[in-house]
Amino acid sequence: MEQFPRRLLTVVTETVLERELVAEFEALGVRGYTITDARGKGGRGRRQSDWAQEGNIRIEIVCEPALAERVAQRLRDRYYDHYAMILFLQDVSVLRPDKF
């Protein structure tokens, strides 16, 4: 079975940013993403998933390495200073390269 290399970008951040980030992704040319509610603890304290005002979300994007890099850079420059946000990149393999 042939596999194709792509990058998985995972972002964990504040629920209030969801709409704004989705607009950023569209503008940068991201074709698909998955968003789930999340909870946990980090540099800005414990965050719940049950109340949107202080909830967390986890966003996953699978795409070309160059695009993943651009998205990561944009998020770092624009949101790291004032929002609870972490992101990380991983190598993944996909079966349908035209989709990602």
Added chain:
Amino acid sequence: MPQLDPVIWFFVLGVAAGAARADLRLPAAIYDFVSTVLLLAIGLKGGVELARDTGGLPLAELGGILLLGFVLPLPAFAIARHIGRLSRPDAASLAAHYGSVSVGTFAVVMSYLATRGIAFEARAAVWVVLLEVPAILVGIVLARGLAGNVAWGHLLRELFLGRSIVLLLGGLAIGWLAGPDGTAAIKPLFFDLFKGILALFLLEMGLIAAAQLPTLRRHGLFIVAFGVVVPLMFAAVGTVLARAIGLSPGGTIVLATLAASASYIAAPAAIRTAVPEANPALSLTAALAVTFPFNIVIGIPLYERLAVALAG
């Protein structure tokens, strides 16, 4: 001291359970459902009463209340900036929260007045709509300046299409169109269960307020003092305005309570995106862990006495 409305005990239970880290959490979907029913019920109730009453909407009164929404953030900002010595964004954020209103507090004052058989203007739900947005806009201008880098179009859209405005106005419209007879079929859910739904809402608010307690300890005295003194001042302003525009004693209590209340849903979301450098925990904690409990337990009976004293 009049007996505490039983719904208030649910808030107390939520705070106690949250503070003790009891295994108690309402799923997010339940909170969404409960707050949706509350907002629609408040809108519907107002709409039905408006359909009954053919007087129309008094524009001078509504204009006065709209103006109140623009004015209230200014003293709150001055107090936070000069007495609290907070940074400009933090002071502006507090100003936005305290100038705007809390629908939860409105639901509690409705329930309080209903229990005591005190009538108030049916259009009070319209006051909530008028008071929600202006203070948030003023708060953002206080933080950013008029020329500031704010995506106003996007922001206004988010504010006016926020769930509280949409559901309140939607409920008002449906209630007004359907009238008392038309809404008879949905009365069991929205009117008869109102107090039970409010109790569940307050239980959740108690849990969320308890989660703010660590922040409260960190920021300490100023937040507590601000969260009590500002509502008292604003309630006095609301009472004076209510008398000036000729509201009933019940309406005076409602407007005083609205002026005293602080937003913990619309304002935090808008300020978080428009003024990111403000510390969100500071305003939310003041609004939710200090002012909300203060208003529903001590404030509302106090505002009633004030209204009665002035009317007498």
